[in-house]
Amino acid sequence: NVILSVKNLSANINGTPILKGVNLEIKAGEIHAIMGRNGSGKSTFSKVIAGHPDYEVTGGEIIYKGQNILEKEPNERALEGIFLAFQYPLEIPGVSNLDFLRVAYNIRRKHLGLEEIDTFDFEDLVEQKLDIVKMNPAFLDRSLNEGFSGGEKKRNEILQMALLEPTLAILDEIDSGLDIDALRIVADGVNQLAHANNAFLLITHYQRLLTYIEPHHIHVMYDGKIVISGGKELALELEETGYDFIEEKLLKGI
Numbered sequence: 451n452v453i454l455s456v457k458n459l460s461a462n463i464n465g466t467p468i469l470k471g472v473n474l475e476i477k478a479g480e481i482h483a484i485m486g487r488n489g490s491g492k493s494t495f496s497k498v499i500a501g502h503p504d505y506e507v508t509g510g511e512i513i514y515k516g517q518n519i520l521e522k523e524p525n526e527r528a529l530e531g532i533f534l535a536f537q538y539p540l541e542i543p544g545v546s547n548l549d550f551l552r553v554a555y556n557i558r559r560k561h562l563g564l565e566e567i568d569t570f571d572f573e574d575l576v577e578q579k580l581d582i583v584k585m586n587p588a589f590l591d592r593s594l595n596e597g598f599s600g601g602e603k604k605r606n607e608i609l610q611m612a613l614l615e616p617t618l619a620i621l622d623e624i625d626s627g628l629d630i631d632a633l634r635i636v637a638d639g640v641n642q643l644a645h646a647n648n649a650f651l652l653i654t655h656y657q658r659l660l661t662y663i664e665p666h667h668i669h670v671m672y673d674g675k676i677v678i679s680g681g682k683e684l685a686l687e688l689e690e691t692g693y694d695f696i697e698e699k700l701l702k703g704i
């Protein structure tokens with residue numbers, strides 16, 4: 451029941467190596483967190499898993515549900531259940547949030563061999579999901595993310611996730627810029643959506659998120675590699691000592 455297995459993954463952007471041999475295995479039912487300094491390669495890693503075209507994979511493999519997905523297009527990866535929530539969600543003026551969600555939901559249904567959902571059934575479904583993120587239904591009629599506050603955008607990402615039910619959800623700095631209430635709502639949403647057959651990869655710079663979502667495994671990325679892995683105590687250790695302690699450990703070769 452391994453969902454994601456990344457082996458010795460290297461990737462470049464504009465010819466510059468950013469990922470330098472990442473290894474990571476995520477099993478069904480697990481929540482993992484990747485922490486690390488700004489610029490260590492965390493967002494690059496999440497975008498490479500999602501298949502972002504700006505990055506060139508120069509070595510290694512990404513095995514998702516038993517298949518190497520490196521040759522697959524980003525939309526194909528999404529249809530197969532890889533979801534990437536963005537640090538800066540897109541704004542699409544003129545497209546209502548509800549329409550966007552319905553189109554996304556129906557594309558996924560089609561991929562699963564199902565018929566389009568009835569419009570009224572869809573509205574009922576979305577209303578149930580709104581509870582998860584404590585979102586006001588009025589948001590559904592507004593243009594996608596346009597004028598949404600930071601917290602509302604992040605909640606909207608969780609709403610999309612609740613509808614699409616991904617197998618692997620990657621949340622890149624979903625906590626950045628959130629006040630404590632929004633952070634709790636986002637974290638509660640993730641906790642409600644986590645189950646035995648899916649997996650989460652949380653990417654965060656700060657320990658704060660991890661007091662609300664307890665990951666099973668924490669990894670530290672440094673200079674394009676995962677250099678230390680451990681349990682939730684690792685986040686507390688980092689909080690106390692900062693990322694310098696990682697550097698010291700590495701220099702001493704421990």
Ligand code: ADP
Binds near residue numbers: 466491
């Ligand atoms: P993190 O998410 O850990 O802060 P990133 O993955 O965003 O790190 O960035 C890793 C490194 O890649 C940084 O040194 C950054 O400057 C570089 N980088 C990211 N995107 C680009 C780009 N489009 N062009 C050139 N360098 C980039």
Ligand code: MG
Binds near residue numbers: 492623
């Ligand atoms: Mg980043």
Ligand code: MG
Binds near residue numbers: 641642643644645
């Ligand atoms: Mg649960």
